[in-house]
Amino acid sequence: MYYSLAEIFAIGIGPSSSHTVGPMKAAKRFVDNLKDEISRVKQIKVYLYGSLALTGIGHGTVNAVIYGLLGYEADKLDLEQDYITKITTEKKLLLGKIQNIPFDIEKNVILEKSIFLKEHPNGMKFIAYDENDKEILEETYFSVGGGTIARIDEMAQKIERKPLDVPYQFASFAELRDICIKNNMSISEVVLANEKALHSEQETMNYINKIVTIMQENIDNGIKKSGILPGSIRLQRRAPEMHKRLQERFENNADDALFILDWVNLWAFAVAEENAAGGKIITAPTMGAAGIMPAVMRYYQRFAHKKAYEGTNADVIYLTTAAAICCLYRTNASISGAEVGCQGEVGVACSMAAAGLAAVMGGNINQIENAAEIGMEHNLGLTCDPIKGLVQIPCIERNAMAAIKAVNASRLAVRGNGQYKVSLDSIIKTMYETGLSLKSDYKETSLGGLAKNVVC
Numbered sequence: 001m002y003y004s005l006a007e008i009f010a011i012g013i014g015p016s017s018s019h020t021v022g023p024m025k026a027a028k029r030f031v032d033n034l035k036d037e038i039s040r041v042k043q044i045k046v047y048l049y050g051s052l053a054l055t056g057i058g059h060g061t062v063n064a065v066i067y068g069l070l071g072y073e074a075d076k077l078d079l080e081q082d083y084i085t086k087i088t089t090e091k092k093l094l095l096g097k098i099q100n101i102p103f104d105i106e107k108n109v110i111l112e113k114s115i116f117l118k119e120h121p122n123g124m125k126f127i128a129y130d131e132n133d134k135e136i137l138e139e140t141y142f143s144v145g146g147g148t149i150a151r152i153d154e155m156a157q158k159i160e161r162k163p164l165d166v167p168y169q170f171a172s173f174a175e176l177r178d179i180c181i182k183n184n185m186s187i188s189e190v191v192l193a194n195e196k197a198l199h200s201e202q203e204t205m206n207y208i209n210k211i212v213t214i215m216q217e218n219i220d221n222g223i224k225k226s227g228i229l230p231g232s233i234r235l236q237r238r239a240p241e242m243h244k245r246l247q248e249r250f251e252n253n254a255d256d257a258l259f260i261l262d263w264v265n266l267w268a269f270a271v272a273e274e275n276a277a278g279g280k281i282i283t284a285p286t287m288g289a290a291g292i293m294p295a296v297m298r299y300y301q302r303f304a305h306k307k308a309y310e311g312t313n314a315d316v317i318y319l320t321t322a323a324a325i326c327c328l329y330r331t332n333a334s335i336s337g338a339e340v341g342c343q344g345e346v347g348v349a350c351s352m353a354a355a356g357l358a359a360v361m362g363g364n365i366n367q368i369e370n371a372a373e374i375g376m377e378h379n380l381g382l383t384c385d386p387i388k389g390l391v392q393i394p395c396i397e398r399n400a401m402a403a404i405k406a407v408n409a410s411r412l413a414v415r416g417n418g419q420y421k422v423s424l425d426s427i428i429k430t431m432y433e434t435g436l437s438l439k440s441d442y443k444e445t446s447l448g449g450l451a452k453n454v455v456c
Helices: 017-040 050-054 061-070 083-090 173-183 187-198 201-224 239-255 259-276 292-302 314-332 346-360 365-377 395-414 424-437
Strands: 011-013 043-049 092-095 099-102 109-112 123-129 135-145 148-151 280-282
Touching: 011 017, 017 050, 017 061, 017 123, 017 135, 017 148, 043 050, 043 061, 043 099, 050 109, 050 123, 061 083, 061 092, 061 109, 083 092, 173 187, 173 314, 173 365, 173 424, 187 201, 187 314, 187 346, 201 239, 201 259, 201 280, 201 292, 201 314, 239 259, 259 280, 259 292, 259 395, 292 314, 292 346, 292 395, 314 346, 314 424, 346 365, 346 395, 365 395, 365 424
Parallel strands: 043 109
Antiparallel strands: 011 280, 043 123, 092 099, 123 135, 135 148
16 A cells, blocks of 8 residues: 655654654644534544653653644654643633633643543544533544544444555555566556656655655754753754764764764754654654664764665665555554554665665665565564653663664675565564554563663
8 A cells, every 4th residue: 555755754842752742743733623613612622642641751752742722743842841831821712713712721622541442542522512611522543553543433434445546556665666676666666657647756755855854854963953852851962973073073973884884873963862852753663672773874974885776866866765665564564652662663764765775775676675674584573662652761762773774784784695584574474463463562662671670
């Protein structure tokens, strides 16, 4: 099933696509669905269930819901404004920028930590009441990964998601390979042809350039900003100091064969810390894994042999190839940490980046598949156990580790002969089965793993 570039690389507010981007979209959609009835609303109640409730404070879910109720979309939110303090102080909320209603965050947003809705761990319910406490509208939504949402009536259609009207649909890598071979096209060209059916060529290129720009800004901003990240852990940003030390050592790096890895680590840290601070981030494919794709992008821009992609737009090849790989995970598994653990976030991002890098470096279709498979194979079983529900420990370091894995997976594949025993389709199936068998304690609930055993 084909997912558009805008669905895979969405613009959102950190620190979590499932816990901030999705809930913000759901709240905004609920407000929009009130339509003319919004003027009758005197009270709103929001219920967060399961994973959203358990890690909702640390992951910024409550704030995200409020942004959505205010009527904002992520790319139009002014991060310099303190919307939450104003509402907390005045106990009022301007619903959809139209209707002023009483709103006490602690009373109107209810965290149902012990209730997991059967459709998905990331559930939320919105209810609007009139002046007589009579229901005007009630809707239940689920944040299913990567910022994608579905209303409860749409969840039953998850497997039968209405296909986008594009020329090349594929539900497996085997099908994607056949398309490429029969039409003498690269994976990147297949994706661009599909995007051309959805948008003009200029619109597609503009969006890709926007993705690249934000990813690059995230790296540069993360390197410059120092201080303590939000939350009770009081984690110090490390990227600025890492950058300072690398610059000091730069002239003496000739005798350090691994100094390139230090830069890749730095770039992943910079983006992951920007995400943890609630910055404007690109889901790639999620916020929790947002540092991996930009770090690998900066790696080939700075260090890879440019002759490998001379005369081409490397960034376009990288992002579109990675997007095709993500389509397969979204079709046949999940990118939700609450559903399959961190293998669905960091693991998928590693697989995407490895495939994209292999394509940029001139790898053939078999080598690209092999790179994507290696990237996931060595993230199988990765748990999602953020300490205190914050996307900080182990998430930030995990982005750096996966970026290095992606580079190595690509090198292993491109240096190979294209022959391998494990297909990408089989590893995606394995990842999904592994994720479903994980206890809920290890799936973005902060009830197990490091979240249970490390005191900060």
